[in-house]
Amino acid sequence: MQIGQVGSSQAPSIASFRIVYMDVVIENRAPRERVGILRKTKAYVALTKPRVIELLLVTTAPVMILAAGGIPNLWLVLGTLVGGIMSASSANAFNCYIDRDIDRVMDRTKKRPLVTGELSDREALVFAWISGVASVLWLGLLINWLAAMLSLAAILFYVLVYTLVLKRRTPQNIVWGGVAGCMPVLIGWAAVTGELTWAPVILFGIVFLWTPPHYWPLSMKYRADYQSVNVPMLAVVRGRTVVGLQVVLYAWATVACSLLLVPVAGMGILYTSVALAGGAWFIVESHRLYSTAVRHGDVRPMRVFHSSITYLTLVFLAVGIDPLLPF
Template structure:
């Protein structure tokens, strides 16, 4: 019998608070936090000022439900490999804090709720984009790409770019080149953000035959890809300056933080070439800080007079 299954507690003995925490964990709240960081600033840019705060709140709640649903479906589908990998052994379907049926019901309910919430309280374009994000993450990334190709995180990452489109659509009711470029920033940023993580947990992914790039290629190749995508991400962020257009504040932040992100990426690659001790999590955390700074600048820049 699987050791993880033997150690699973009886779900009936779990208290209400612990059960609630398990449902929250199922949504991967740290992932949702990062998605929300990209949504609110885009709404400020779209409005060229502070948008209606009820609209912002409604969009953030709907977006959180959407992301939570997609993540819950992901946990349900990947529960077999989550029981094997060390990184995921505290997830509620592995520990037994939630049953498979509870997780699946929660995923469906939050997904339907997100679409209806955004449709009736924001607009139906935002709702359609939310539905597209859930379907893409679950059907395309989790079911088709993740276990079949090292390109999984490149194309699967498109689902994580949808919040910028949802935020823009919530304010304007339409889409334009500006949100497309913002989408591109997150799309190009996702591989150099996630590949360092997959380098750290290479043994985990290898144990469950998930072909992350770090599993099927050497760390020099992974390091080079991280560098190339970091450069592409920064270049895309600079495209926003003439298109939006953005002011001095955004320009300075995008250039300075982008230079730092590129330097950290090159450091990872150079260490891999020299066969030294690679510290991929340094790039992982740097990428999060970089994206946060860029999108904070997206939200602050329209509020400044220069």
């Protein structure tokens, strides 16, 4: 056994000593700060990524109205949303647990509860498993088993395919990883009808195609963060012009897919108007990002990021309101 001093050659102190035994370093550390109930609760909420869950809810409830052709049973809506929240919470908690190593390095994620120490790794993992199992049982027993299996598929895809396989290996990570974020659309439809038709498939396609032009601008802003942890987001491995062009192409594809819903689901004038006007705005913002990148100007990717959220919210609000109108 060896007792050695850490740091400089100044006078030793209790805090500066370490014990080396069998090549294992045992450092003198201050006791872990006690976290109160309120902070612990807030930490669990942060673990679920509530802003992501908000978007999932925005795409679930309106789809249920469209599937029912009117206002569905409110208990059914509430039960589906609760199950969806538990499912998304599980997937996001697993993601935070698996990515805790890079979250400690990136400035964007340094306040997550596993980085700050407000939650332990074990607490996060237990929460992820419990909420995941509970979401499947909740949806299966209270809604239907098709919705439950779709929920399970969303968790498994986000954790196993996106987080463990795609995220750190390919710049197409967010494209295919976005499949998990599309599942609430299918879950909402299945909860009402017990089956899937072409209408929810198109709605799935809208969210799928929307995800890259929504997330790539964010990765442009935090390019240095992703580069520091070797995550090959498109903005890391390609220049701003290429990213801007891809955002434009996916924005056009998203709007085109949204218009397919008009003949397939018999959408009315409200949805058609919102899809056209909102889509035109989304495309214009995407083109502005690309044009600025080409001119090597001051690129403001967060403008597209925020406009994409507004666009998707408006489109799905129209999905839910349109069936309630008499024309």
